[in-house]
Amino acid sequence: MRTRYSEDQQAVAEAFGDLFAREATPEAVRAAEAGCGFDPGLWRKLAAAGAPGMAVGVADGGGGASLVDLAVVVHEWGRRLAPVPLVEHAVCARLLASAGGARELVVRRGVDDPDRPRVQAGERIRHADHGFSDTPLVAAVASGDLIATLAPGPVEPDGTSRLVPAGAVADVVAARRGDHVVVARGRPPGAARPNTADLPLADRDLSGAETVASGAAAAGAWDRAMAEWKALMAVAYAGLAGEVLAMGVAYTKQRHQFGVPVGSFQAVQHGLADAATRSEGARLLAFRAVCAVDAGRADGARLASMALLFGAESARFAADRVLQYHGGYGYSAEYDVQLYYRRAAGWLLQLGEPAAETARLADADLGPKRPSGQAANRDTLRERPREAPWPQRPVSAANKSGGQARAARERSEQERE
Amino acid sequence: MDFSMPAQAEAFREEVRQFLADHLTGEMIAATRDGTIHSGALHRAIADRGWLSGAVPAELGGGGMDPVELCVLVEELQLHQAPADALGVAVVVVSMILEHGNEHLHGAVAPRLLSGEALGCLGYSEPESGSDVAAARTRAVRDGDRWVINGSKMWTTLAHVADYVLLLTRTDPEAPKHRGLTFFVVPLDTAGIEIRAVSTMGDERSNATFYDDVVLGDEWRLGGVNDGWTVMKTALKYERGIAGGQFPSPPVIEAAVDWARRARRADGSRPIDDDDVRHKLVRAMIDVEVCRSFAYHTAALASEGAMFGVEGSMTKLFASESYKKHCGWFLDMMGAEGLLTRDDPGAHMEGRIEEHFRHAPVTAIYGGTSEINRNLVAEGWLGLPRSR
Ligand SMILES: Cc1cc2nc3c(=O)[nH]c(=O)nc-3n(C[C@H](O)[C@H](O)[C@H](O)COP(=O)(O)OP(=O)(O)OC[C@H]3O[C@@H](n4cnc5c(N)ncnc54)[C@H](O)[C@@H]3O)c2cc1C
Numbered sequence: 088m089r090t091r092y093s094e095d096q097q098a099v100a101e102a103f104g105d106l107f108a109r110e111a112t113p114e115a116v117r118a119a120e121a122g123c124g125f126d127p128g129l130w131r132k133l134a135a136a137g138a139p140g141m142a143v144g145v146a147d148g149g150g151g152a153s154l155v156d157l158a159v160v161v162h163e164w165g166r167r168l169a170p171v172p173l174v175e176h177a178v179c180a181r182l183l184a185s186a187g188g189a190r191e192l193v194v195r196r197g198v199d200d201p202d203r204p205r206v207q208a209g210e211r212i213r214h215a216d217h218g219f220s221d222t223p224l225v226a227a228v229a230s231g232d233l234i235a236t237l238a239p240g241p242v243e244p245d246g247t248s249r250l251v252p253a254g255a256v257a258d259v260v261a262a263r264r265g266d267h268v269v270v271a272r273g274r275p276p277g278a279a280r281p282n283t284a285d286l287p288l289a290d291r292d293l294s295g296a297e298t299v300a301s302g303a304a305a306a307g308a309w310d311r312a313m314a315e316w317k318a319l320m321a322v323a324y325a326g327l328a329g330e331v332l333a334m335g336v337a338y339t340k341q342r343h344q345f346g347v348p349v350g351s352f353q354a355v356q357h358g359l360a361d362a363a364t365r366s367e368g369a370r371l372l373a374f375r376a377v378c379a380v381d382a383g384r385a386d387g388a389r390l391a392s393m394a395l396l397f398g399a400e401s402a403r404f405a406a407d408r409v410l411q412y413h414g415g416y417g418y419s420a421e422y423d424v425q426l427y428y429r430r431a432a433g434w435l436l437q438l439g440e441p442a443a444e445t446a447r448l449a450d451a452d453l454g455p456k457r458p459s460g461q462a463a464n465r466d467t468l469r470e471r472p473r474e475a476p477w478p479q480r481p482v483s484a485a486n487k488s489g490g491q492a493r494a495a496r497e498r499s500e501q502e503r504e
Numbered sequence: 505m506d507f508s509m510p511a512q513a514e515a516f517r518e519e520v521r522q523f524l525a526d527h528l529t530g531e532m533i534a535a536t537r538d539g540t541i542h543s544g545a546l547h548r549a550i551a552d553r554g555w556l557s558g559a560v561p562a563e564l565g566g567g568g569m570d571p572v573e574l575c576v577l578v579e580e581l582q583l584h585q586a587p588a589d590a591l592g593v594a595v596v597v598v599s600m601i602l603e604h605g606n607e608h609l610h611g612a613v614a615p616r617l618l619s620g621e622a623l624g625c626l627g628y629s630e631p632e633s634g635s636d637v638a639a640a641r642t643r644a645v646r647d648g649d650r651w652v653i654n655g656s657k658m659w660t661t662l663a664h665v666a667d668y669v670l671l672l673t674r675t676d677p678e679a680p681k682h683r684g685l686t687f688f689v690v691p692l693d694t695a696g697i698e699i700r701a702v703s704t705m706g707d708e709r710s711n712a713t714f715y716d717d718v719v720l721g722d723e724w725r726l727g728g729v730n731d732g733w734t735v736m737k738t739a740l741k742y743e744r745g746i747a748g749g750q751f752p753s754p755p756v757i758e759a760a761v762d763w764a765r766r767a768r769r770a771d772g773s774r775p776i777d778d779d780d781v782r783h784k785l786v787r788a789m790i791d792v793e794v795c796r797s798f799a800y801h802t803a804a805l806a807s808e809g810a811m812f813g814v815e816g817s818m819t820k821l822f823a824s825e826s827y828k829k830h831c832g833w834f835l836d837m838m839g840a841e842g843l844l845t846r847d848d849p850g851a852h853m854e855g856r857i858e859e860h861f862r863h864a865p866v867t868a869i870y871g872g873t874s875e876i877n878r879n880l881v882a883e884g885w886l887g888l889p890r891s892r
Contacts, residue, residue, distance in 0.1 A: 088513075088572055089506050090804040096505060155505050336886045353891040356882035357875070363885055364818040364878075371797035375507040382508060393790045442783070449782035452789060453761065456777045 090371065096159045103163040106136060111169035113423045119170035123255040123279035124287040126170045130231065139176050140229025147184045148226030154181075154315060154381035158322045158374065165326025168430050172236055172253030172287065174319045179235035179261050180228045182312040186268055188299030189261075192224035194233070224272075228259060234275070235259040237312060238291065239438050242269075246294025252437045254289035255279040261312075262293050268305040269296035284433020310388060314380045318391035320434055321373035324398035327434075328366035328405040331427040335359055335409035342414075349412065358408045365401035373398050392448050399435035406431040507800060509572070516573045520580040523553060528586050537846075539709030540665060541589040542623070550591060551620025559595045559746045560618070564602035571806035574746060575799050582751040590623050590662055592746045597624035597670050599742040600726065601689065604735050608723035609689055613668060622667035627657040627690075627713065628736075634658075635876050637672070638681045638733060642715060644673035644688065651688070651725070653696075653718040659870070660713040663699050666692055669713065676730050685732030688724050695719070706863035740813070743871075750799040750819055752827040752860075752867060757788050759856040760834040766852075767841070775837060784833045791826040798822060814884040817877040824867035825874060831861040 092100060110129050119126045133139060142157040143149025157177055164173050183189040227233045236253035242264045243249070251260060255278055260271045271293040279287045300308050336359065339350030349355055376390035406428040410417035417424045435441060450456070509517075532543040550556055559574055560566020569577075581588045598617040601609045616622035633639040642655025653673060663669055669690050676684030692699070696718035702710045727735040764776035764785070775781045798819040805812045834857050835842040846855035868874045882888045 088508065088510060088800060088804045089808070090801040091808075092505055332886070336888060340888065348889060351889045351891055353879075356886075356888050356891055357878040359886055359888065360821075360878035360881035363881055364822050365794075367815075367818055367885075368794040368798055368822055371801050372794050374505060375793075375797050375800070378505060378507040384508070390793065393793050397790050397794060442779075445783050445786050446779070448786045448789075453776060453782060453785060456779075456782070457774065458777075 090374070092159060096156060099156060099159050100163060103136070103138070103160045104166070106132065107163050107167040107169050111164075111167035113426065116168050116170055116426055120285040123277060123289075124170055124285045125172070125253075125256045129169060130171045130234070133171060133173065134231030138173060139231035140180050142177055143180045143184050143225070143229040147190070147223070148229040149180065149184070154319075155374075155377055158319055158377040161319045161322050162326040165323030166330040168327065168426055170285075172234060172256065174316065174323060175236040175253045175257070176228070176231075176234055178312050178316045178319065179237050179259065180225070181315065182237065182261055182268070182308055183225045183228055183235065183259075183270070183299075185311070186300040186308045187304070188297070189268075189270055190223065190225055192270065192297070192299070194222045194224055194227050224259065224270075233258040235261070237316065238262040238293065239313070239316075242293050246292055246296075247290055248293050249290045250280065250288045250437065251291045253287050254291045255287035257291075260291050260293060260296075261299075262296065263305070263309045264293070264296065266301055266305060267298045268300040268309050269293065270299050271296035282433065284429045284437075286430075286433050286437055288437060311380070314388040314391040317395040317438070318373065318376040318380050318387075320438065321369070321376060321391065321394035321398035323434065324395075324402040324431070325366065325370035325373050327427055327431060328362070328369065328398075328402040331402070331406050331409045331424065331431075332359065332363055332366060334424060334427075335362075335405075335412055338409075339412050349414075355412050358412065362401070362405040362408045365397075366405050369394070369398045369401040389448065389451060392444055395435065395438070396441060396444055396448075399431070399441070403428075403431040507797075509576075509800075513570070513572050513576050517576045517580060520577055523549075524580065524584050524586060528584060532587060533585065536587040537707070539703065539707050540662070541587045541708060542662060542665060543587045544665075546586060546588065547590055547594075547623070548620040550588065551618065556591060556594060556598075556620055557618045559591075560599050560602065561742070564599055566599070566602070566618075571803045572800070575803035578746060579751050579796075579799065582749075583754050585755055590666075592743065593626060593662065594620075594624055595746045596626070596739055596742045597668065597689075600670065600687075600735060600739055603738055604687075604727040605689070606723060606725070609726060613689055616667070623662060623665060624668045624670060624689075625660055625662040625666040625692075627660050627663075627669040627671040629657060629659045631656060631658045631712075635873055637736070638685065640672045640674055640685065642671065642673045643677070644675050644686055646675070646729075647719075649722045651720045651722065653688070653690070653715045653720060655715050657713045657715075659702070659710050660699070661708075661710040663692060663711040663713050664701065664709070668692060670726070671715075672732060672736065675732075679730060682733040684730055685736070686729050687726040687732045687735045688720060689726050690715075690718065690720060690724060704866065706859075706866055708863070708866070740816075743816075749867060749871070750795050750823050751792070752823060752864070753788060753792050753795070753830045756827070756830055756834060756857055756860045757785065757792065759853045760788075760830075760837060761785060763834075763838060763841075763852050763857070767838070781837055784837070788826075788830045788833070791822075791830065795819070795823045795826070814881055817872070817880040818885070820872065821874055821877040821881070824864075827860075827867060828864040831857065831864040835861045 110132055115126055137150050138160055140148060141150035141152040142154055145151040161174055228235045234257045236251060236257035238248035238251040238260055240248055242262050248262055256275050258272060258275060262269050276289050279289055282288050339355055340348050342349050373394040376394035379390050380387035410424045410428050413422060413424055416422050527546055527549045532546055535543060554567055555577055558567030558569035562568025594617050598614055601614050617624055628637050630640055630642060642657060644651045644653045660669060669692055671688045671690045673686055673688060674684050675686040696716045698714040700712045702712055704710060764781050767775050802812055802815050802819060842857060844851035844855055845858055883890060
């Protein structure tokens with residue numbers, strides 16, 4: 088067991104940490120907010136660094152890295168709120184590479200061809216002189232030439248999927264429709280539906296989507312993609328929380344009131360300490376989930392789901408404490424806390440309602456809910472049999488009545504004397 | 505990075521489970537109802553297995569068990585609610601003796617503790633000092649090659665069944681508080697020691713211990729005169745891993761699930777089908793996984809030989825605060841039935857949730873309160889200025 092980065096992972100963290108710190112500055116984040124929450128220049132640089140397809144196999148044009156290695160990059164991405172859809176894209180790329188049908192898709196000239204004005208100010212990733220037809224779609228996604236995402240919500244009867252994460256900028260949208268995994272391609276709208284977190288959320292028409300997997304294969308591929316997504320977003324949340332806490336510490340050490348740094352007040356310290364504790368627990372659970380999903384372990388999906396819920400909760404708590412301990416400045420647009428505060432809410436909700444996620448976990452761990460009409464017998468608490476054969480500690484202490492327990496206690500007292 | 509349990513540790517887990525199936529009896533658990541969370545037979549069986557000495561670091565001459573396996577041992581003991589409070593104490597006391605002790609302590613005390621034949625207990629807290637442990641006032645005065653000890657200790661848990669108390673005393677009242685302390689290993693049958701029971705809300709028994717002209721040879725001194733704080737700091741080092749406390753909630757959750765499945769509300773519905781109940785159960789299970797992640801992380805750091813400190817504070821803070829929260833939730837869930845104690849024949853699972861509800865608060869107090877742990881996180885992890 089090794090719960091720290093390997094040396095290689097440390098190097099990856101540093102390299103991408105530097106890249107994001109340099110390129111995804113708070114100014115760049117704000118600039119992207121003025122558009123649809125996407126920074127094409129940053130995407131290009133990430134593509135040049137091999138990030139979008141790093142966790143896709145080499146044969147498919149990817150970097151052949153593990154999900155854990157990808158998570159190391161995602162942690163740095165989360166730290167800077169980098170306005171590029173790295174997680175959705177990377178997970179979709181892996182889905183395309185794993186779903187048999189998707190591997191046969193090729194880029195079609197005039198449809199997927201990026202020789203058209205791309206989202207935002209005509210940015211273009213491919214050189215115009217570079218032929219694009221007949222490239223496998225997976226490879227075009229792995230290289231970052233095409234942006235891909237997943238639609239976590241339902242596809243409506245008319246083929247619409249609402250509020251698709253990265254829907255504003257994605258060329259390729261994978262979705263679950265009935266028993267199938269489908270892939271839709273088409274020009275992204277380039278505009279987001281205005282939202283709290285300035286995320287590139289948009290409705291997408293998936294009516295022309297092609298089926299790439301069906302039945303059990305579709306369910307397996309989709310569930311795995313969702314687990315990867317959740318686990319990686321949990322890691323992103325750990326990055327967000329770590330950074331917002333660092334901001335909180337820096338600010339409260341430097342801001343003086345009553346002649347002392349506000350960070351010397353114990354009320355402030357304890358709020359930050361609670362946030363740090365929960366965030367560190369969330370970070371560990373998130374990486375543990377990524378490892379489990381990566382290894383294909385049976386508890387992977389459960390841990391991923393738990394890590395996402397807890398990661399979001401603790402990141403929101405951290406952002407809330409740090410905003411609070413900035414006083415009025417925390418509420419001002421000028422300070423960066425608000426950027427974190429809004430995304431702490433947005434990242435989770437773009438994946439769906441947390442209560443629904445909790446309900447899925449409950450179904451898996453506790454069994455499905457019995458509808459109220461089906462309640463077995465109408466006996467009340469008082470009518471319940473007294474000598475219920477509930478499972479006991481795995482020892483013979485079972486079913487001792489109070490009287491027996493008392494007798495045992497008296498016996499043991501005598502033995503002691 | 506790899507969070508998965510090594511196959512060897514999983515095999516060890518099976519071994520521990522088998523061991524508990526063979527050795528942990530209902531009588532042992534029933535016997536703890538007098539408030540002493542210790543079973544001599546279980547303690548000796550654990551020692552016979554080599555797990556007590558195993559928990560002592562190899563560099564001190566212990567078994568140097570892999571910290572990940574140690575973590576598994578502690579996890580299983582706690583999941584099975586095994587009465588093993590004395591185990592962690594024994595490991596700490598013996599480790600401190602092996603590191604700081606003289607030949608006498610090495611020869612006369614350490615082997616008895618390691619074999620499980622004798623028990624230790626910790627005498628740090630006093631009526632007037634707890635969190636500020638270095639403010640201890642119990643006096644030890646040198647008299648030739650002997651020492652005379654006077655004072656009182658509070659919360660000397662297990663003293664009534666133990667053979668030795670690791671006693672923190674003041675030897676130089678003039679020196680700054682951290683520099684006038686000295687440790688002794690005091691045989692509890694020495695003349696002048698009185699042990700009085702202290703009962704608690706959670707039915708656990710602790711003790712107040714009184715030292716009235718207790719005369720002790722210098723061979724019982726542990727570490728240098730006035731160097732007690734150095735010794736104290738190593739105690740924290742040895743507590744890590746073995747102290748336990750990372751897995752308090754699973755038995756409560758198990759009982760809550762069981763109750764929620766069996767009970768029927770007035771309208772005939774099962775609590776387990778209620779969204780609020782389901783949400784809280786899931787939320788509690790998430791907290792358990794967070795605790796487990798912390799525990800595996802600190803164990804993995806230890807097995808790499810890395811030092812950690814604040815992670816231990818975080819683990820304890822999170823585990824105890826979430827445990828308290830869970831106990832409150834599930835007590836509420838049961839309504840009036842939740843109030844029934846194990847003495848009521850109809851109490852669900854022998855009043856397990858009720859019992860944990862009364863026990864939970866102490867976990868945020870002993871072994872360093874939640875506030876002290878938050879201070880440690882604020883200073884040691886976040887680098888905030890000292891608030892005291
Ligand atoms: C059942 C039980 C068993 C125990 N067993 C043992 C044992 O075997 N051996 C032993 O030596 N001790 C034992 N203890 C004692 C335990 O370690 C102390 O109770 C604990 O350290 C707190 O000390 P205190 O009770 O004196 O509280 P105090 O230190 O008086 O604290 C009172 C309150 O003030 C807060 N506080 C104190 N200092 C600060 C600060 N700097 N910043 C913020 N808040 C602060 C505390 O968190 C607490 O909320 C046991 C206690 C109990 C209840």
